[in-house]
Amino acid sequence: MTIYRKKKGSDTWHWCTNCTNWPTSDYDQIERDNRPSSGELDKQCRAKEKEGNCKK
Numbered sequence: 001m002t003i004y005r006k007k008k009g010s011d012t013w014h015w016c017t018n019c020t021n022w023p024t025s026d027y028d029q030i031e032r033d034n035r036p037s038s039g040e041l042d043k044q045c046r047a048k049e050k051e052g053n054c055k056k
Contacts, residue, residue: 004036005029011039016054019044
């Protein structure tokens with residue numbers, strides 16, 4: 001399972017804890033096996049995942 005977070009009021013999900021935009025306060029969080037079906041996926045998280053540098 002992967003933890004996904006987004007700032008309250010935002011539509012962008014993050015899943016790499018080493019993302020510079022990883023929400024640490026005032027966020028919504030879900031835990032699931034696959035990507036959230038609504039909202040945007042953070043570009044920095046996608047890049048880190050592609051590079052093999054995503055810390056979960």
